[in-house]
Amino acid sequence: MKYDNKPTVSDRLREEAFDFKLLEQAKNYALDYMGNILNQPVFPGQEALQRLHAFIEPLQDGPSNPYDILENLHLNGSPCTVAQTGGRYFGFVNGGIVPVALAAKWLSDSWDQNAGLYVISPIASVLEDVCEKWLVDLLHLPSETAAGFVGGSSTATLCGLAAGRNYLLEQQGYDVAKKGLFGAPEIRVILGEGAHSTVYKALSILGLGSERLLKIPADNQGRILTEAVPELDNRTLLILQAGNVNTGAFDDFSALCRKAKDAGCWIHVDGAFGLWAAASQELGYLVRDVDLADSWSVDGHKTLNTPYDQGIILCRKRDALTQALHMTGSYIIYSNHRDGMLYTPDMSRRARSVELWATLKSLGKKGVSELVEDLHHKAVYFAERLAENGFTIHNKVWFNQVLASLEHSELTGKMLSLIQSSKECWCGGAKWGNHSVIRISVCSYRTTYGDIDRSVNTFIEAREKVLGDTPQQI
Numbered sequence: 001m002k003y004d005n006k007p008t009v010s011d012r013l014r015e016e017a018f019d020f021k022l023l024e025q026a027k028n029y030a031l032d033y034m035g036n037i038l039n040q041p042v043f044p045g046q047e048a049l050q051r052l053h054a055f056i057e058p059l060q061d062g063p064s065n066p067y068d069i070l071e072n073l074h075l076n077g078s079p080c081t082v083a084q085t086g087g088r089y090f091g092f093v094n095g096g097i098v099p100v101a102l103a104a105k106w107l108s109d110s111w112d113q114n115a116g117l118y119v120i121s122p123i124a125s126v127l128e129d130v131c132e133k134w135l136v137d138l139l140h141l142p143s144e145t146a147a148g149f150v151g152g153s154s155t156a157t158l159c160g161l162a163a164g165r166n167y168l169l170e171q172q173g174y175d176v177a178k179k180g181l182f183g184a185p186e187i188r189v190i191l192g193e194g195a196h197s198t199v200y201k202a203l204s205i206l207g208l209g210s211e212r213l214l215k216i217p218a219d220n221q222g223r224i225l226t227e228a229v230p231e232l233d234n235r236t237l238l239i240l241q242a243g244n245v246n247t248g249a250f251d252d253f254s255a256l257c258r259k260a261k262d263a264g265c266w267i268h269v270d271g272a273f274g275l276w277a278a279a280s281q282e283l284g285y286l287v288r289d290v291d292l293a294d295s296w297s298v299d300g301h302k303t304l305n306t307p308y309d310q311g312i313i314l315c316r317k318r319d320a321l322t323q324a325l326h327m328t329g330s331y332i333i334y335s336n337h338r339d340g341m342l343y344t345p346d347m348s349r350r351a352r353s354v355e356l357w358a359t360l361k362s363l364g365k366k367g368v369s370e371l372v373e374d375l376h377h378k379a380v381y382f383a384e385r386l387a388e389n390g391f392t393i394h395n396k397v398w399f400n401q402v403l404a405s406l407e408h409s410e411l412t413g414k415m416l417s418l419i420q421s422s423k424e425c426w427c428g429g430a431k432w433g434n435h436s437v438i439r440i441s442v443c444s445y446r447t448t449y450g451d452i453d454r455s456v457n458t459f460i461e462a463r464e465k466v467l468g469d470t471p472q473q474i
C-alpha cells in the first residue's frame with residue numbers, strides 16, 4: 001500500500017481529541033441546561049418539537065465541525081427533552097440523578113473503560129466488587145449473593161430467569177446449555193397476573209413461552225393471591241414482584257417464599273424499583289423474607305436516582321449465574337479478580353459501576369433509607385391532596401405509586417391529555433380494573449412538596465376544563 005502524507009480522518013480526530021475547548025463548550029451547554037431545568041416545560045410543546053426536523057437529513061459525505069454538532073444538539077435537542085431532572089415529572093417509574101453520580105459519569109466517560117475483564121479495566125472490576133458487597137449488605141441479602149451489572153431490570157430479569165431455568169433443569173440431570181430446550185424435561189413457570197411485561201419478554205426469549213405459564217390471579221392491588229398458588233415442586237420457577245408497576249404493591253414474600261423454598265422452587269423477584277424498600281426501616285416490612293429468594297432484579301436508575309443504564313441482577317448461587325452467561329475464547333484472559341463479563345450477557349460494556357458506586361458513596365446507608373422514605377412520604381402526600389380535592393384514589397400508597405382518576409373513565413382520559421400538554425407536570429395513564437387511571441410515580445429527590453401542590457393545581461384546572469367542556473355533567 002502506498003503511503004503518502006495526505007491528512008487522514010485519524011489525523012483530524014487526533015487533533016480534535018486535544019481540543020479541550022470543545023469539552024468546555026459541552027460543559028457550558030450542560031450547565032445552561034441544568035440551570036434552566038426548573039423553568040423548562042416538563043414536556044416539550046409543539047414549537048419545540050418542530051426543532052427535531054433539524055436532525056432528519058441524509059448523512060453527508062465529508063466531516064462536520066464539532067462545535068456545530070454540539071450547538072445543534074443544545075439548540076435543537078435540549079428543548080426536546082422531557083424535564084426528568086426537574087421536580088414535576090411523574091411518568092412511568094423514572095428517577096432523578098444524584099449530582100456526584102453525574103459528575104463521576106462525566107469523568108469516567110473520559111476514561112472510556114471496557115468493564116468486560118479485570119485486565120481491560122482494574123478500576124471497573126474493583127468498583128463492581130465493592131458495589132456487589134455494598135448492595136448485599138444494604139438490601140439484607142444472603143452474604144454469598146453475586147451481582148451482575150447490566151443495562152436495566154429487563155436484562156437483569158432475563159439473567160435471573162436464565163440462571164433459574166438452567167439450575168432447575170440441571171437438578172433434573174439435564175444440561176440445557178449443551179442439549180438445548182428440545183426434549184428437555186418440563187419445568188413449570190408460575191407468576192402473578194400483575195407481572196411486568198418485561199418478565200413475559202424474558203420468558204419468551206428463554207423459550208418458556210407465554211401460553212404455557214401458570215398465571216395466578218391477583219387482588220385489587222395487584223398482589224398474588226397466596227391461597228391460589230398450587231402445590232409447588234422442584235421443577236418450578238416462581239416469579240414474584242416487589243413493587244407492582246401501577247399500585248406499587250408487594251407480593252407476600254413471607255408466605256410465598258417459605259412455601260416455595262421448602263418445595264425446592266427457584267424464586268425470582270422482580271424488584272425493579274421496590275426492592276429498595278429493603279434498605280428502609282420504615283418500609284422494610286414490605287419485603288420481609290424476600291431474602292429467601294434465589295435471584296432478584298433491581299434498577300439503580302429508578303428509586304436510587306443513579307443515571308440511566310443501571311440494572312442489577314443479584315443471584316444467591318454465583319455459579320448458576322455465571323454458568324448461564326458463560327462464554328470462552330482462546331484470547332479471553334480470566335483473572336483471579338472479578339471479570340465482569342461472567343455476570344452479564346454482554347462482553348464489552350461501559351463501566352456503569354462508577355456511577356452506582358458514586359451514588360451509594362454519596363448517600364451512605366442512612367441516605368438510601370431516607371431517600372426511599374422521602375419518596376414514599378411525598379407519594380402519600382400527593383394522594384392525600386388529590387383525595388381532599390375530590391379525586392378518586394385507587395390504591396393504598398404502599399411505596400411511591402399513586403393511581404388517581406375522575407369518576408368516569410372517559411373524562412379521566414381527557415383530563416390526562418390536558419395534564420400531559422400542560423407543560424406543568426407529566427403523568428402517564430393506565431387501566432386499573434375497569435377504570436382508566438392516571439399513574440403518578442414519585443421517583444426523584446428533586447420533587448418538593450411545593451412541586452406536588454403545583455401539580456395538584458394542574459390536576460384541578462384540567463378537571464375544571466374537562467367538566468366545563470362536557471355539556472351534561474355526568
Ligand SMILES: *Cc1c(COP(=O)(O)O)cnc(C)c1O
Pocket residue numbers: 093151152153154155196198243244245270271272273299311
Ligand atoms: C421498570 C420496570 C421493569 C423494567 O426495567 P427497565 O430498567 O426499564 O428495563 C421491570 N419491572 C418493573 C416492576 C419495573 O417497574
